[in-house]
Amino acid sequence: MLLSYLKIAWKVLLRRKFFTFISLFGISFTLMVLLVVVAMFDHTVGAHAPESRLDRMLFANFLHIKYKNGGNQNSPPSYYLLDKYVRPLRTPEKVAIYSNFHATPSYVGNSRIDLDLKYTDEGFWQVLDFTFHDGKPYTQSEVKSAAHVAVINRTTARKYFGTDQGVVGRSIEINQSNFRVIGVVEDVPAMRLASYADVWVPLTNSPSDLKRVSLDGDFSAIVLAKSTGDIAAVQAEFDQVVKRIPLTDPKEMDHLDLHADPLLASYSRQIMSPLTNYESNGLGILYSILSGIALLFMLLPALNLVNINVSRIMERSSEIGVRKAFGATGGTLIGQFLVENIFLTTIGGLLGLLLAYVALQLIDGAQILAYAHFELNWRIFSWALLVTLFFGVLSGVYPAFKMSRLQPVQALKGK
Numbered sequence: 001m002l003l004s005y006l007k008i009a010w011k012v013l014l015r016r017k018f019f020t021f022i023s024l025f026g027i028s029f030t031l032m033v034l035l036v037v038v039a040m041f042d043h044t045v046g047a048h049a050p051e052s053r054l055d056r057m058l059f060a061n062f063l064h065i066k067y068k069n070g071g072n073q074n075s076p077p078s079y080y081l082l083d084k085y086v087r088p089l090r091t092p093e094k095v096a097i098y099s100n101f102h103a104t105p106s107y108v109g110n111s112r113i114d115l116d117l118k119y120t121d122e123g124f125w126q127v128l129d130f131t132f133h134d135g136k137p138y139t140q141s142e143v144k145s146a147a148h149v150a151v152i153n154r155t156t157a158r159k160y161f162g163t164d165q166g167v168v169g170r171s172i173e174i175n176q177s178n179f180r181v182i183g184v185v186e187d188v189p190a191m192r193l194a195s196y197a198d199v200w201v202p203l204t205n206s207p208s209d210l211k212r213v214s215l216d217g218d219f220s221a222i223v224l225a226k227s228t229g230d231i232a233a234v235q236a237e238f239d240q241v242v243k244r245i246p247l248t249d250p251k252e253m254d255h256l257d258l259h260a261d262p263l264l265a266s267y268s269r270q271i272m273s274p275l276t277n278y279e280s281n282g283l284g285i286l287y288s289i290l291s292g293i294a295l296l297f298m299l300l301p302a303l304n305l306v307n308i309n310v311s312r313i314m315e316r317s318s319e320i321g322v323r324k325a326f327g328a329t330g331g332t333l334i335g336q337f338l339v340e341n342i343f344l345t346t347i348g349g350l351l352g353l354l355l356a357y358v359a360l361q362l363i364d365g366a367q368i369l370a371y372a373h374f375e376l377n378w379r380i381f382s383w384a385l386l387v388t389l390f391f392g393v394l395s396g397v398y399p400a401f402k403m404s405r406l407q408p409v410q411a412l413k414g415k
Contacts, residue, residue: 024348026304030297031352031387036359038383039374044191045264050128051195055228056093057127058235058260059194060086061220062270064278066254074273076100077258078217079203079210085241086221091234093226096123099206099219101197104175106160113159116190117174118197119206125151127224128195135168135183138202146204150179153187155371156198174199187371194222194263196371215248215256223260235260298387334401342389349387 047054060082065073079097087095098120106113125137138149150172157164160172164184171178179201188196203210208218225234238260247253257278261269265281272282323333353376360374 020344022304023308023344024351026300027345027348028351028355030300031349032355032359034294034297034387035352035356035376036363036374039356039360039376040191042379043189043372043374045267048192049186050130050188051192051263052129053127053224054263056225056231057263058092058223058225058231058238059220059263059266060223060238060258060260061194061266062258062273063216064257064273065215066256066278067252068254069252073216074270075216076218076220078212078214079206079208079219080213081215081217081245081258082219082221083210085245086223086238089223089234089237089241091225091230091237092223094123094127094224096127096222096224097121097203097219098124098194098222099203099208100193104199106173106175108160113156115156115174115198116196117199117201119203120200121203124200124222127222130188130195131186133164133184133186134166135181137183143202143204146202148177148179148205149182149202150174151183151185151200152181153185153198153371155187157181157184172199174201177205189372190370191372194220213248215245221260231262298390338393338397342393345389 051057061076063075063077063081067073079099082095082097087097089095099118101116101118103114104117106115122138122140122143130137133154135151137151138147142149152160152167152172154164156172157167161167161170167181167184170181172181173179179199190196203219223234223238225231242256242258245256245258247256259269259281261281265283268283268286269276269278269281272285275285276282357376360376363369364373
C-alpha cells in the first residue's frame with residue numbers, strides 16, 4: 001500500500017512540474033536557512049574544543065552595578081574581584097581567569113600584523129581543552145614571574161614565521177616586547193569569545209594594575225565543576241560569595257549582580273538584561289523569541305504549500321470521486337495524501353540539506369568569521385529531519401481533511 005502511494009505521489013509530482021518546483025523551492029530554501037542558522041548557533045555555543053566540557057563549565061563575565069540615583073553600569077568584572085572572591089571557591093574543580101582579547105600590533109620586517117592578544121592564568125589551559133600542535137602551555141611559576149612566554153595559534157605561526165613547524169623557542173614581538181614561543185595550538189574560532197585569541201600570554205604581563213581594588217574591569221572567569229551534578233552547588237556557593245562582596249563606593253552604589261552561568265545563559269543574561277532587570281538569565285525569553293521567529297519563518301512556506309495542495313486537490317477531484325464511489329474511506333484518503341505530502345517534503349528536506357552544506361562551505365571559504373569552520377553534524381541532521389516531518393504534516397493536514405469531506409457526486413462534478 002505504501003509503495004503504491006509513493007508511486008502515485010511520484011506521478012503527481014511529475015505531472016505538474018511547475019507546482020512541484022515551487023513547492024520544493026520553498027521547502028528546501030527554508031530548511032537551508034534554518035540549517036545554516038542552527039549550524040552557526042551550534043558553532044557558537046555548542047560543545048566544541050577547546051570548550052568541550054561545557055556541561056561542567058560556568059562563565060562569570062557580566063557585572064552589573066546598580067546606583068542609588070537609578071543609574072546602571074554593565075561591564076566585565078575586575079581581576080581583583082575574580083581573584084579575591086571567585087578563585088577561592090571550594091566546590092569547583094578549577095577556576096580560570098582571563099582577559100578579553102584586544103588587537104595588538106606586531107611587525108614582521110616592515111609589515112604590520114594585528115594579533116588578538118589575551119592574558120590568562122595557568123588554570124586557563126587546564127580548564128579548556130586546547131589541541132597543542134607543538135610545545136606546551138605556560139606554568140604557574142611562569143605566570144607568577146611574569147615570564148615573557150607565549151602560546152600562539154597555527155595561523156599566527158604561519159603569518160609570523162612563515163611556517164607552523166619548529167617555531168617553539170623562537171621569539172615573537174608583541175606590543176614592542178619579545179616573547180618566547182613555548183606552544184602552538186590549533187586555531188580557535190573567533191565566535192568562541194572565552195577561548196579565542198591569536199596569542200595568549202601570562203596575565204601578569206597585562207598593562208592593567210591587577211592589584212587595584214575595583215569591581216569593574218576587563219577580565220572573566222570560567223568555573224569548572226567536578227561533575228555535571230555539582231553545577232547547582234557551585235552556583236549556590238558562587239551566589240553566596242557574591243553577596244559578601246563589599247561595594248567600593250557604598251554612598252553611590254546600591255548593589256551589584258554577578259552570576260556564574262552556562263555559556264548560552266551567560267550571553268542571554270547580557271542580551272536580555274533590559275527585559276529581566278538583571279534578576280534572571282533571560283534564557284526562557286530568548287528561547288521564546290527564537291522559537292517564535294523560527295515558527296513564523298516556517299509558516300510562510302507551509303501556508304504556500306497548503307494553498308498549492310488545495311489547488312491540487314481540486315484537479316484530482318475526479319480521481320477522489322471515483323475512489324470514494326468504490327468505497328475508499330476518508331481515513332484512507334487522508335493517509336494517502338499525507339504520505340504524498342511527506343514524500344514531497346522529504347525530497348525538499350534532502351535538497352535543503354544539500355543546499356545548506358554548499359552554503360556552509362561557501363561561508364567557510366569566504367572567511368567571514370576568523371577561523372570559523374561550520375559543519376553539519378548528526379544532531380543538526382536530526383533536527384532537520386524533524387523539521388521536514390513537521391512541514392509534511394503541517395501543510396498536509398488541512399488539504400487532506402478537506403479532500404476527505406468531498407462527496408463522491410460533488411467530486412466527480414469537479415466542485
